[in-house]
Each structure stands twice: as structure tokens, then as C-alpha cells.
Amino acid sequence: xxxxxxLGNPGPRYAGTRHNVxxxxxxxxxxxxxxxxxxxxxxxxxxxxxxxxEGRRVLLIxxxxxxxxxxxxxxxxxxxxxxxxxxxLVVLDDVDLPVGRIRLRASGSSGGHRGLENIxxxxxxxxxxxxxxxxxxxxxxxxxxxxxSRFAPDEREPIAEAITLAADAVEFWLSESVExxxxxxxxxxxxxxxxxxx
Numbered sequence: 085x086x087x088x089x090x091l092g093n094p095g096p097r098y099a100g101t102r103h104n105v106x107x108x109x110x111x112x113x114x115x116x117x118x119x120x121x122x123x124x125x126x127x128x129x130x131x132x133x134x135x136x137x138e139g140r141r142v143l144l145i146x147x148x149x150x151x152x153x154x155x156x157x158x159x160x161x162x163x164x165x166x167x168x169x170x171x172x173l174v175v176l177d178d179v180d181l182p183v184g185r186i187r188l189r190a191s192g193s194s195g196g197h198r199g200l201e202n203i204x205x206x207x208x209x210x211x212x213x214x215x216x217x218x219x220x221x222x223x224x225x226x227x228x229x230x231x232x233s234r235f236a237p238d239e240r241e242p243i244a245e246a247i248t249l250a251a252d253a254v255e256f257w258l259s260e261s262v263e264x265x266x267x268x269x270x271x272x273x274x275x276x277x278x279x280x281x282x
Contacts, residue, residue, distance in 0.1 A: 085141045085165055088113065088254060089130075089158050091176040091199045094148040102219035103151060103231040105243070106175040109217065110144050112251040119144060127164070129157045138259045151199040155206025162207060169207065173257060174214040175250065176200055179227060181218025183235070184242030186250050188215050188269055190262045213262045215253060217246050 090110030098104055114121040114133050121133035121144060130145040143165075147157035162172065169191075176197055181187055191211035194201035204210050220239070222230040235243050253269040 085143065085167060086137075086171050086173070086258060087143045087145065087158075087161055087165070087167055088173045088175065089145050089147065089154070089161075089203075091151055091154050091174065092146060093151050094146075098232070100234050101232050102235065103177055105177045105217045105219060105247070107146050108247050109175045109215070109250045109254070110146055112247050113254060114144055116251065116255075121146065124148065128160045130161070137255070140258065142258065152202055154199040155202035155204075158203045159206035169209060169211045170213065170262070172212050173254060173262075174200060174203060174212060175254070176214060176216055177219045177231065178216035179219055179221050179231065181216060181221075183218055183220040183239045184246040185218040186215065186246055186253060186269060187218075188253060188257070188262065188266045189213065190266070213257070215250055217243075217250055219243075 088110060090106035092098065092104030092107035111121060117135040117137065119133040119135045121131055123132050125132045128145065129149050130147045133144040135142045143161065145157065145161060147154045149156050176199060178187065178197065180195065190213050193210060194204055200214060204212060219231065249269065253265050256268060257265040
């Protein structure tokens with residue numbers, strides 16, 4: 085079994101905000117796979133959808149805790165299904181990447197992202213694969229307002245392309261490995277931005 089957790093804040097107030105780009109990727113996967121993502125599982129504090137991909141059972145979840153408490157939801161699913169860290173993929177926003185760039189990593193720190201930090205703390209380890217979607221960098225004093233804002237008109241096309249690319253990367257991860265997906269999609273994300281991966 086694999087678990088794909090898109091991070092965001094629940095409710096209409098936050099729908100479409102930068103901080104909710106993880107939800108948007110999971111919703112794109114649900115659309116592609118014709119999966120309903122509207123079943124609330126109380127024990128997991130999450131909306132859950134289920135698919136069979138590459139011969140594996142795959143759970144898509146959107147934690148319905150606030151972003152900074154996402155670990156409660158992800159850890160509950162991980163414990164229930166006895167998943168290994170390599171079977172998880174967390175999809176989240178990243179203020180340190182330009183809008184539209186994606187970056188996949190097999191492990192590491194939270195990079196200051198409180199939702200991911202809460203997940204790593206709840207699981208008690210850092211070797212949890214994560215897929216970051218760039219939402220643009222601002223001065224540290226404006227970060228909260230920035231992540232809770234919506235994308236500007238000139239950002240909508242690159243973020244839509246990034247969501248498509250991120251969903252492609254998730255599907256590749258499911259069929260191959262996180263390392264193979266990193267090699268393929270980290271470079272492609274850089275090329276899409278017109279930059280070098282080095």
C-alpha cells in the first residue's frame with residue numbers, strides 16, 4: 085500500500101490558496117483516477133480516496149486538521165496500515181521555490197514548513213519522501229499573508245502546469261522509485277522554469 089498525503093487547510097476560506105497546493109495535486113490525481121475524495125474518516129481526521137495503481141492499493145488523503153497539525157492525520161493512517169516511511173509521499177507548498185517549480189526529496193528536514201515538521205515529529209523520523217511545489221518567495225515578515233493568499237493572474241498558468249507535473253511525478257514514483265522520480269522530475273521542473281538544476 086502507498087499513502088499520498090496532500091497538505092492544506094480545510095474549509096472554503098482556504099480553498100485555492102498557495103498553502104493548499106498539496107490539496108490541488110491530490111485532487112488532480114483523484115480526477116485522473118476517477119476516485120471520489122469526499123469520504124471523511126474520523127479516525128484519520130482526513131478526507132480519503134482509494135485507488136488501485138500499479139497493482140497496489142493507494143490512499144489519497146487530505147488532512148482536515150489545520151496544516152500545522154497534519155502529523156495527527158498522517159501518523160494515524162501510517163499506524164493503522166503499518167506503512168514504512170518509503171510508502172508515504174507528502175505533497176506540500178514551498179515558499180523557497182519559485183512559482184511552478186517542483187522538487188522531490190526522499191528525506192531531510194522540514195525546511196521550516198510547519199505541516200511537514202509536524203508530520204516528521206509525529207512519525208519520529210525524517211526519511212519520509214516529500215514533493216514540494218513552489219509558491220514563490222517573499223520577505224520573512226510577510227510569509228503568513230503570502231501562503232494564505234491566492235495566486236496572481238500571471239501565476240495561474242505556471243502553477244497549473246506545476247500541478248500537472250507534480251501529479252505526473254507521483255504516478256512515476258508509484259511505478260518506479262523515489263530516486264528515479266527525483267532524477268526525472270527535479271530536472272524537468274527546473275527546465276520548465278528555464279533554470280539549471282545545478
